[in-house]
Amino acid sequence: MDEELLARSFVVRGRDFDRAGESSTEIKALLKELEIDPAVIRRAVVIAFEAEMNVVMYADEGTVSFVLTDEDIAIEVADQGPGIPDLDLAMQEGWSTATDEMREMGFGFGMGLPNIRRNADACEITSEVGRGTTIACRIKLDGDA
């Protein structure tokens, strides 16, 4: 069943490093409140956080949306950013276009997208140069009631 039990969406502002991570923190709190399996929470939060950081680092603005169904969690992060010219390259561990400033803050080591894919049961990334990027992931709840 794909019936939507609970949905949320958050706006993420680009280059606002002070508030970066807020939407993934809210998603985490919500999942905890829902008593979702901690291992599932961990994966969902990693996905939300990495995708959110990509928005903060590269785009002007984006949205994080979260949907819970009986079977899974869907997280979609969409931005109006520069887009990713070569997705295959971007998926390689260590590939990064981050600036020194981003790296100084502890981000941009080229692990974001690979990390997202690793933690998702299904992951679809679409990107158009000059228009933006959308990352849509699903995480199964599995054993969870």
Added chain:
Amino acid sequence: MPDYAHGFVISDDRCVACLACMRVCPTCAIRVRRGKAVVLSELCIDCGSCLAACPHGAIVATTGSLEDIASRFAFKVAVPSPVLFGQFPGEIHADHVVQGLLAAGFDAVWDYGIELELGARATVDYLDAWDGPRPVINMMCPVILRLIQVSYPRMTEQLVQLQPPREIAGRTIKKWHADQLSVSPDQVAAIYVTACQARTISIIQPAEGGRSYLDGSVGIPQVYNAVLSAARAAARAEPAAERTGPELVRSAAHLRWATPRVFARRMQGRGYLSVTGLAKVIEVFDDIERGRLKGIDFLEGYACWAGCANGNLTVDNVYVSQGKLQALMARLPETDPLTEAEVERRRPSEDFSLEQPFAPRAAVHAGDLRERVRRVKEAERLAAELPGVDCGLCGAPACAVLARDVAGGAATIEECVFVSDERLRELRRLHGSDAADD
């Protein structure tokens, strides 16, 4: 749901429902209902914040006394927290403290530095072998351990999944002294002399379940006077007093366990953090959960801001005792040959494994997913109706907490004074002022 033991009781006679304890509780485990503070047992991590916050002395630590324990055992062995050695005036050395403990009623004092060193090495080995998420988090502070079980369930796997050294000491003491005395191990008591209440709880009810090897604990304040007077006498008799065995405290490494940076030296070349104070630990754990703390391999965290030296069962001023510990450490070599030899001898066969791993505390009756979603949505709807000022007069620490309690059926929305005038009248009656107003 299992019943969780805690190290304090709230006296209904003394509690005036002032809300002080409820406001400081880091896990929102306290409610004030019908004019009295009550603890939600499954959320309490025994941090002792409420004890310190209560202005009416209504929250009292429960500790066993040495006499209680003495009546059950033929032979009592003290395992002194390293903190104890920094609690006395400058002229009193560790050996005098040992003599004080014997005078206070113990039959022997254990050379706990050996197990501490064994534990430190087992921890470093554990870290070396660990290939899961980092940082690995030390389990020495029972409050931090319980905080993770309650508030950061998914981080339990990052805990050092080993017995703490005090447990290894308990196990060894019973066997060794029983052999020496040719009695059954049941007749030998291993008693931890503790600087905090939380250690007591960890003995009564270990965080992983199962049973402690230690037979009980006494707080430093309970033995302090007896130890002090005998230790003073011993110090005065010096240098006439004859040494009967090796010194108990022989290395700085032993006393470093009374500081919050036990592993600093051992972690050179790795990402290492020492975090103290419950509020700061919570901040750092939030960062870990968000994946924001990168490059840290090992973290030791303590609920008390100066580490165990300001545990709630200490006597001396914490700054003074920190100074004493530093002075003692400065006089000692980092390691000593006796400890080294004993550690090398025991290390190959010493088993630090837990009978069962540290796991998250069971969730409070979950219900199926749809029921939980209903509850969360209901709580959100209710929270929107509440004023959001977190006044606490309803008896819950925040509006969001009341909303959650109501959604879960543990409270009613009429407990909010903004919602119900009757609640306000009830509070007026309860707290005496304007009692006959309406």
